[in-house]
Amino acid sequence: MAAPQPATRIPQDPDKPQRFVFVLLENFSLLCFATAIESLRIANRMAGRTVFEWTMIGEGGETAVCSAGTEFNLDGDLGELNRDDMLMVCAGIDVQESTTKKVLNWLRREARKGLVVGGLCTGAYTLAKAGLLDGRRATIHWENQDSFAEEFEDVELTKSVFVVDNNRLTTAGGTSSIDLMLKIIADQQGEDLANAVADQLIYSSIRTDQDTQRLSVPTRIGVRHPKLSLVIQMMETNIEDPISPSILAQDVGMSTRQLERLFRRYLNRSPKRYYMELRLQKARNLLMQTDMSVINVALACGFASPSHFSKCYRAHYNTTPYRERGSQAARLSI
Template structure:
């Protein structure tokens, strides 16, 4: 089919940083290849670069060859930063300097998976809307208060594009293809990818609470949502019960029946999960992490943390995340 609007070839430059998520990279690249194939025209070209020009190892252990290091780019290029695990360790001065220099020329800049953190560190998201993989949301909010972080699967804010990773990278790229070359081509690309549901940027990343917990109980889902929204200042079980028109005993039975734990225990696990994310992904002090998760006593925080994770918050700092972003 014929492309519907401009036919000038546009260049995407993918910057891969160590431990990048392979699915986010392929999800950002494949729609461009398919757009060329389905249109019969070279609508897009791409380059893959790294900080030093050396191959980059993904979080799967697979390394990807690149064309060059950080070189000067044409003004009509789009930079796509692809990251994943341990993103803080990949944000170096040369990367930040390069991003700032190229963006000052007016280049569009995108971040896939945890790439938004690299953009934020370079100051490219101040006052902008963006998104990041949900696992990194808590730490991002603590470190970049001037950035408007959403829970959306992808965000387009002028010439700043962010996607939360995995299949969201496909959604972002298909949306960009549609904006430039029309929905007919975008739909053909989606068809080729067996991407049967074209999602808008307004959709949220995570599964609904009933789907996540495997239980469709309206009151239970509403209570868990309140818990998730009130980590720093936890709500007592008695208040949760009262606000849900339940007795405290009914609340206990509800959690025991469907989740095999007490409301207090479930809430504690939510708070400690956030604490672990903050410990692994930020430089916040252990005391500040404790306060951010509703613990007023560092010793109580340490005791609860050890009970769940079999290590102390201080020792956790010496470990790295073990779960890969999608």
């Protein structure tokens, strides 16, 4: 039995351009959208013919405003698509607000046709909310990973730059649209054209779905100390159940005092303080991006009591978790 074709290679008339349908949600990421479009435009130019075409649609069919404030005229409303179309949901900040019932119902209806559905940047949230990623592997921008994992337990969330799981495509945002489009171009038109597009974009390091979206710990913190990096990785993966500094030190083969000196020297803070900042940062993401109760946010970030959580949060952010949640709700209602 023949192996299934990749989802990005759609059997069709070789003389017929592959059509992309970009669904622009309010506050969509301009960078993600622009790099996707530019990759397709350059592919047409380098191929010497139209191998890809695209259209922009959205709720209402008139305009959509990107996260940079620029208004785009749409080609149409959320209408009927063809089975050979590749549907790309472009989202950005405040994706929860732009993921409306109309968008969700339309996505579910069109997905039943079996077409390829993708989410650029936070578009994965919209796909997951519609139930289109249940039981699938997916990715989303690292800033949204914590809230996504809490809300969509049936999705296998990865930290990859992009993910192709059968007919579902997701990207992590930023320039990852280029990597996904180069894969699609390679699958449909060959590696030579994809490489030519990358050269035109001056994109010298083409990433695959095996590449992770965030910098390594040493690069991120500007310190190349293997034991310090290992401890920070352990902290980042144990937010809900924090590990004591003594156990962290023991696990990397040093004393608690040595670990303290290491953090003071390179990060100018104690291990306990650094760990607390990581936990509070996750808490803030959950408060801003989900409707989880403050108590559940506290538990998800390793705080045994709401009062202790509130005290630590206020000391770090100069406001309480409740006020943070209230200010976010007020901002979204404007």
